[in-house]
Amino acid sequence: MDSDVQKKRVVVAGGGTSGWMAAAAISKLLANQVEVALIESEEIGRIGVGEATIPPLREFNKLLGMDEQHFMRSIHATFKLGIEFVNWGRLGDSYIHSFGVTGKDCWACDFHNFWLSGLKKGFTDEYGAYCLELQAAKAKRMLGSEKYGVHYAYHLDAGLYAEFLKTIALANRTEHIKGKIEKVFTDKTNGFITSLELHDGRRIDGDLFVDCTGFRARLIEGALNTQYEPYGHYLPCDSAVAVQSESFGEPRPYTQAIAHHAGWQWRIPLQHRVGNGFVYCSRFISDDEAQTLLMDNLESSAITEPRMFKYSTGRRIKAWNKNCVAVGLASGFLEPVESTSIHLAMSAILRLLRLFPRGEIKQSHLDEFNQQTKMEMDQVRDFIIMHYKATERDDSAFWRYCKNMEIPESLAHRLKLFRETAAFPIKEKELFKIDSWTQVMLGQRIMPQQYHPIVDLMGEQELGNFFGKIKEGVNQAVVKMPTHQEFIDSYCKSTPM
Ligand SMILES: Cc1cc2nc3c(=O)[nH]c(=O)nc-3n(C[C@H](O)[C@H](O)[C@H](O)COP(=O)(O)OP(=O)(O)OC[C@H]3O[C@@H](n4cnc5c(N)ncnc54)[C@H](O)[C@@H]3O)c2cc1C
Incomplete structure (x- = not known):
């Protein structure tokens, strides 16, 4: 100095x-x-x-010199590979927005263009079949080893x-x-x-x-x-109620976000309990109804009293x-x-x-x-608004409002571009990358009308080999992983409270 x-x-x-x-x-x-x-x-x-957190926190923790195993043990943390969205596009829908990369890009376009061309040619695998973190989440498996390069965050x-x-x-x-x-x-x-x-x-x-x-x-x-x-006109939810409940089976390596008629419910599994909450718009549901809805949708007994939050x-x-x-x-x-x-x-x-x-x-x-x-x-605001806006739900006043609400010009452009061409605007230093946008857009049923022409340079057999290789790599890696619970037990099991 x-x-x-x-x-x-x-x-x-x-x-x-x-x-x-x-x-x-x-x-x-x-x-x-x-x-x-x-x-x-x-x-x-x-x-x-x-x-619930996202992967960059791991870098921050490293900067602070934290030892991951000690950190996870001390705060009863579990691993998070993404978020499962239930009932967002339509009632009954479910998709995972996972961390990590899906497939392989080429110089001209991103992987989803190949996947879209595959759909036209009769390949039936879902987009997520080519993402390690998504498949590991589905299989409830986890391996936090550098060798596998798994992208993960924590529930803490x-x-x-x-x-x-x-x-x-x-x-x-x-x-x-x-x-x-x-x-x-x-x-x-x-x-x-x-x-x-x-x-x-x-x-x-x-x-x-x-x-x-x-x-x-x-x-x-x-x-x-x-x-x-x-941002209330774009993000209408202004309230939440939260409660903790007992552990329920083996912890899922992902957060759940389950849409209801006037908001959505979170489930965050920790080692010793589950964090639950319901985020809602008070114009469409009363606080009492919101609390009842949350308590009725717990998977296990509550261990705390519900707490209300109001925010703008x-x-x-x-x-x-x-x-x-x-x-x-x-x-x-x-x-x-x-x-x-x-x-x-x-x-x-x-x-x-x-x-x-x-x-x-x-x-x-x-x-x-x-x-x-x-x-x-x-x-980040645009990415979040998209979850509400891109819905086909019209079964409640809340979802009808979201479907028809005005959105920022930047998001409107992005949605239109993807819908019409499968392309993305290039933005520097965006937190949510194209893989995230694509998973959520497809999950919310936005299907592009076209894909990049360069993809057609690949014949059907070549495309099949390309898909097969990526999928095989993903599947082989997932099969070798221990279950989420086994990995926690060997790596960072905390002492019961
Ligand atoms: C419903 C809900 C769910 C959320 N879920 C997530 C999630 O899953 N993931 C995520 O990343 N974030 C989530 N968040 C946000 C997350 O809770 C906060 O970002 C995080 O806890 C940090 O809060 P904070 O430290 O800014 O505020 P607080 O935790 O409120 O801390 C404020 C501090 O200021 C002190 N203070 C206030 N006034 C005074 C005063 N006059 N004098 C002295 N001290 C004072 C308080 O005592 C306290 O120590 C959620 C938020 C809400 C409302």
């Missing part, structure tokens, strides 16, 4: 998953360059949901994950302050936050504040009044405003159908680390951070 640059004091407000992720990452990765303090209110507590206990991150943050000298933030003081000249006052009168000073206070957004909104762009989908227009960076629910919420929220918090933290100010905060830092955040949120 140059002697001309003063050591920054970073104050993280909030000790949920986002807060402890931020504190762990900043204190470890910027080591002696900054001082980190984290304030959390035990009285307010954490949101306590957020248990949200409370224990935050505690696990806390140990890393504390080991890297994060100061842990317990208390409720009651007042936020700002500099009269530039509006920057100078300090936070706790319920007992303690004053916490800082240079940079990371608002991880969840939906309360105590700093970014409560003090800085930063605008929020609502959307994003903070400036996630970084003055010297305050909002991370996690304080910066926005899409909805949990693709398990993206913890990922977006992680991504915001890494973005902050990449743009971390040396000396004073420059406007260009903020502008770049906010522009990248907007791009990421818009892309």
Whole structure:
């Protein structure tokens, strides 16, 4: 550290998953360059949901130096290979959106073009037959070995994950302050936050504040009044009810998202219990009915009381405003159908680390951070909206609304392009790649009218050999895998609670 640059004091407000992720990452990765303090209110507590993740979290965990087996054991985690969607396209439909790659692309076009041509020529295998992770999920098998290169994420206990991150943050000298933030003081000249006052009168000073206070957004909104762009017209669900239940058989290596008449239900199997919830639109179902629907659709006995959540989908227009960076629910919420929220918090933290100010905060830092955040949120938002929009269901007012609602121009273009030509717009650094879009679009019954002409250069026999080789590779790898339960038992079995 140059002697001309003063050591920054970073104050993280909030000790949920986002807060402890931020504190762990900043204190470890910027080591002696900054001082980190984290304030959390035990009285307010954490949101306590957020248990399904996506693969990039593994890289984040590695950056923090976590040992995967220890991590999984400590937080009763299971493996996740994707999400099974039930009743989304039509009642009775089921498809899996898995991680990983499907088939093999060529220079001119993606694999689904070959698959579409195969359909015309009488090949009957479903698109997912050519994806290792999807077939492993179906067979309830798992092998987290580098040799197989399986793409996976975790189902984890949200409370224990935050505690696990806390140990890393504390080991890297994060100061842990317990208390409720009651007042936020700002500099009269530039509006920057100078300090936070706790319920007992303690004053916490800082240079940079990371608002991880969840939906309360105590700093970014409560003090800085930063605008929020609502997405409610595109993502109509605004409520959820969640409950935990006993383990039910061997844990599935995938999350379930089961559509009902006014929303959808999640099932997230951990080693010691199942996390369940029902996400719904309060314009189409009452809270009492939603709770009954969830309780009636549990596979095993509930072990907690149901908890309700109300939220407004959307994003903070400036996630970084003055010297305050909002991370996690304080910066926005899409909805949990693709398990993206913890990922977006992680991504915001890494973005902050990449743009971390040396000396004073420059406007260009903020502008770049906010522009990248907007791009990421818009892309993920479109992917999620597609799940609701691309439905053939008309059996309830909710699904009729979704089917007919307006969607962003960017998504409308993408759907039209795929439907008419099987092509995709090229977007840089998209979280959900073409494989994901294709699995979900086909799963929701969007079938392209054409495929790329280059595919016809392959004769029927050649195409058959091409498909056969990929499928054989997938099947051979899956057969060699242990079951999900066997792999957990040998790799990361936790002690029963
Ligand atoms: C129904 C639902 C389901 C979800 N499912 C998923 C999922 O499957 N996958 C996923 O990735 N994400 C999911 N999420 C999102 C996920 O829960 C959050 O992204 C994650 O838990 C991080 O939350 P957070 O830390 O931002 O907020 P919180 O957990 O709410 O933490 C806020 C912290 O701020 C503190 N705080 C608040 N106000 C004050 C104050 N005045 N003074 C001091 N401290 C204060 C609180 O005490 C707490 O420590 C879901 C969310 C909902 C609502």
